Amino acid sequence: MTDLFDLTGRRAIVTGGSAGIGLGMARGLAGKGAAVAIVGRDGAKAEAAARTLRDSGGQAIALSADVASEADCARIVAEAAEALGGVDILVNNAGTNVRKPPEDYTLDEWKSLIDTNLTSAFVLSQAVFPYMKEGGGGRIINIGSMTSLFGAPFAAPYSATKGGILQLTKALAAAWAKHGICVNAVLPGWIDTTLTEQLRKDVPHINDAVLARTPAARWGRPDDFEGIAVFLASPASAFVTGAAIPVDGGYSANA
Structure with a gap:
């Protein structure tokens, strides 16, 4: 019987893959046979992440880039394609945040977030x-x-930026389905990462508020994203495109 989740021979790029959700997704892809290019701003950290995948029997390389740079984006895609023999899967995970009231942002902060996240x-x-x-299809x-x-x-x-990601996903899905390219979005809920660690320090009540609304009664973990990455990258999701799938322990379903 054909394994619909087999990614053997597939080549993936995961931005922001050095830690957190990105590393969780990269781990899932590598575990099902994909060769993965981990992209991070810190080259040493990206290499360390790639090494953990190789130590577990996966295929992985590390690439250093600032995704806010158009030149860097073009370079890492070319480098990944050359090193891996092509690109079949792209995970656009890199992102950052600055938390403050809307009236306090500078225009430079606004532009930086737009450039990095969207x-x-x-x-x-x-x-x-x-x-x-050229390869007959792919997954974004x-x-x-x-x-x-x-x-x-x-x-x-x-x-x-995240509202924009949702609409960009739908637009690309509509445009590129005829080429066999499926484009979908994953909507993480409250996940225990280094980014949210600082939030919990800045907003002491946030932990109790999250637990109270989340039916699963816990924060998510990076490994909660391994399965959704495999599904959306694999033949199992061949007729799924333009979708936005919450991975949030039921948070968005609990009004």
Whole structure:
């Protein structure tokens, strides 16, 4: 029987793959046979992450880049394609946040968040398109957020980028389905990462609030994203495109 989740021979790029959700997704992809290029701003950290995948029997390389740079985005796609023999899967996970009231942001902070969280996903998707088209198809997985759906009073630019990710996903899905390219979004809920660690220090009540609304009664973990990455990258999701899938322990379903 054919294994619909087998990724043997597939080549993946995971931005922001050095830790957290990105590393969890990279681990899932490598575990099912994909060769993975881990992309991070810190080259040493990216290499350390790639090494953990290789130590577990996976195929992985590390690439250093600032995804807010158009030139870096083009370079890492070309380098990954050369090293791995092509690109079949792109996970647009790299992102950052600055938390403060909307009236306190500078325009430079706004632009930085837009460039890192949203523009990079567009530029990288454009860069992988020729490889996927020539190869007869591919998978793009964009990482949104609960703020793709809900507003956050302390993260207006971040929320704008994640709302944009959702609409970009739908637009690319509609445009590229004819080329066999499926484009979907994953919407993480409250996940225990280094980014949210600082949030819990800054907003002491946030932990209790999250647990109270989340039916699963816990914060998510990076390994909760291994399965969704495999599903959306594999033949099992061949007729799924333009979707936005919450991975949030039921948070968004619990009004």
